[in-house]
Amino acid sequence: MEETHGTVVSNNNSSRHLRMDFSHGSQEPCIWSSPEGGHVMDIGKHIFCNRSLNMKNIVAVGFDMDYTLAQYKPETFESLAYEGTIRKLVYDLGYPRELLNWSFDWKYMVRGLVLDKKRGNILKMDRHKYVKVAYHGFKELSKEEKVCTYGNTLIRDAFDEPDYALIDTLFSLAEAYLFAQLVDLRDNNPGNFPDSTDYASMYKDVRAAVDLCHRDGTLKQMVAKDPKRYINEDPSIVPMLKMLRDSGRSTFLVTNSFWDYTNIVMNFLCTSRTVDGTRKCNFDWLQHFDVVITGSAKPGFFHDDSRANLFEVEPKSGMLINTDNGSPMPQVGDISPSSSLKARNESCRVFQGGNVGHLHKLLSIESSSQVLYVGDHIYGDILRSKKVLGWRTMLVVPELEREVELLWKLRDTRKQLRLLRNQRDLIEDKIHHLKWSLKFDDISPREKQKLSSELDALESQREQVRLSHQEAQRENHQKFHKVWGQLMKTGYQNSRFAHQVERFACLYTSQVSNLSLYSPDKYYRPSEDFMPHEFDIIPM
Structure with a gap:
């Protein structure tokens, strides 16, 4: 167990829960820094680590919108x-x-x-x-x-x-x-x-x-x-964004959606209800970000040599104003930039297009490794930002919550599957040994008959164990999904999707708001890697 900034964090994959050290529960959105945030974190809410990531080194945290901040039904x-x-x-x-x-x-x-x-x-x-x-x-x-x-x-x-x-x-x-x-x-x-x-x-x-x-x-x-019909509500998003900003980080949004749609979705996610229960569409949600870039055309956005122009968006009208690396350009016939751009400190700036170079300048980013980007698309969000830029990455996998819960419930079944597999291997080794022994001429007829009888019995036993193993595998497969089985596995191997997650995502989790359950200064550490020859030697 590892204790970090008042939070007890389990690095043991067999742990069912991650227990926080506060003693009183709350009906409000639960965040790490809240004194009313005492709770037991369900394993489906954990953030899992592939590569060490010290949040103290992160100066800016960015988010995709569709299927990241906004989870569609x-x-x-x-x-x-x-x-x-x-x-x-x-x-x-x-x-x-x-x-x-x-x-x-x-x-x-x-x-x-x-x-x-x-x-x-x-x-x-x-x-x-x-x-x-x-x-x-x-x-x-x-x-x-x-x-x-x-x-x-x-x-x-x-x-x-x-x-x-x-x-x-x-x-x-x-x-x-x-x-x-x-x-x-x-x-x-x-x-x-x-x-x-x-x-x-x-x-x-x-x-x-x-x-x-x-x-x-x-x-x-x-x-x-x-x-509301199409997007899940998540009351933890705003507390998460506030916590990140209060910890001294910049926050930004980079989405392929354009401003009109982005404003509607982010209003739904971040704006509180009015007295009559309706939602008022305004720009209050912008206070939770330093920079918003819409119409980004990811993954091309992540290439610094992309020649896409950067336009500033005037939120109320949606009009675009051309810029020079983020600075407003004087309009023809006007010697000064638009007056709507003067109040810089009142809210975050909204842009359309551009590339990652523009973003780095707007946020004064000195090193790509200082940025953590959270997205849902393994290629459009994670692979490019990781391989091309060296950003730190977190992948949102909503399906993971149910998968981890099932893994916990089926842990005894998985042990039984391993035992059946080992039993098959043992029986097959004995069969191969007997068949090899029967090839030698110096064995007496009586001994040969005895070995043949043992071989018949072992082959019958192997068939029974094989059928039991296959049926148990099939049942376990179908409990995750009736057709495709476990998301992160195919049989005993990681699936191609799991391999991509492991290669390109520093962190991965089921919901973006799970960040609110951890200290903003947490040091995420991966579990130890094991080679096949180590499993039976090193205590697990």
């Missing part, structure tokens, strides 16, 4: 995206009208899957890029089919673009589900499609339809009308 938001994409396919791209009767199972797809555009397959693979689970549309591929398709090649497939698509964000779940439906439709009704329409072209059409939905503003207009 998949049952409503993803369904809205799915229905909008269907309409675009039918009315704009000429797909059969029967698609309008389709429905969306928002629980079916998970992050970390890979779409094989050419073959119409959806894959889940381990960190070594071996395909462990595969479906053609909604039909599961057999072990033989998987090996024949993805295992019998002279050169290993990279499983990357352009032949594959990565489902690495929650925004992609609806399009993956729709792609599977179209694969089944084409297979069962080939006459409904032109001969030139293959799986890859269908996926291209789905992507085009999704882009059309976002481009015409349909989705965001619906969310703007009723944010």
Whole structure:
């Protein structure tokens, strides 16, 4: 156990809870610094560490908005995206009208899957890029089919673009589900499609339809009308932002959404209710940030050589004012900058576009390692900011909360699985030893008969243990997800998604507001790495 600034932190992965040292509970949003914040932190709220990170070295903490600060409800938001994409396919791209009767199972797809555009397959693979689970549309591929398709090649497939698509964000779940439906439709009704329409072209059409939905503003207009229907409320966000700023850090927001939509969403998340229970849309939420950059066009934003212009946004009107590295440029016919930019100390500054170089200058960042950026997109937020800039990173994985809770509940089952696996190994070793012994001619007939009987008994025992092990594995797999199993695992290996999290995220957690449960000066330390040869030697 490690005690840090009044907080007792468990670094033992088997610990169910992280207990704070305050004694009284509270109905208010619980933050680390609150004297009423006594509570037992559920394991699903932990922040997990891949690489050491001392928060005392962080001078600026930045956030993405969509699916980071704003957690969308998949049952409503993803369904809205799915229905909008269907309409675009039918009315704009000429797909059969029967698609309008389709429905969306928002629980079916998970992050970390890979779409094989050419073959119409959806894959889940381990960190070594071996395909462990595969479906053609909604039909599961057999072990033989998987090996024949993805295992019998002279050169290993990279499983990357352009032949594959990565489902690495929650925004992609609806399009993956729709792609599977179209694969089944084409297979069962080939006459409904032109001969030139293959799986890859269908996926291209789905992507085009999704882009059309976002481009015409349909989705965001619906969310703007009723944010509560589509976005989860999190009363801990404002206390978290206040705590970070009170600790002396700058805070910033970098989002691909434009100002009008950003203002609506952040108002919903940060603005308190009026007396009648309604929400008043204003700019009060800006007090929690030093800089807000909208329309950032990530991941391109993270390249300092990006030539995107930086415009300052006038919040009330939404008008854009051109700038020179953040300084307002005099307008034609006017010798002074716009008067609306004079009150610099009253609120944070809002921009559109630009690149990371502009952001560093606006925040007076001297070293990229002084920045912690929190996002949900492994490629758009985490990989680029980590590899290109050297920013410290925290990935938000909402699915993690349920996964960690299940891992705790199923800990005895997982022990039993390990025992069954070890038992299989032991029996197979004995079988191999006996088979080798039977090859020698100097064994007497009587001894050979005895060994043969032992071998038959062991092979029968092996089959029983194999079936028990496979059934237990299947049941454990389905408790996490009926189709894809555990998010971070495929069998006994980390999944490809888990491998990406481990490589590029310094920290990862289920909700951005979990930061409020830890000291703003905490030193995050990873658990010890173990090689396979160490597990049976070093006490765990």
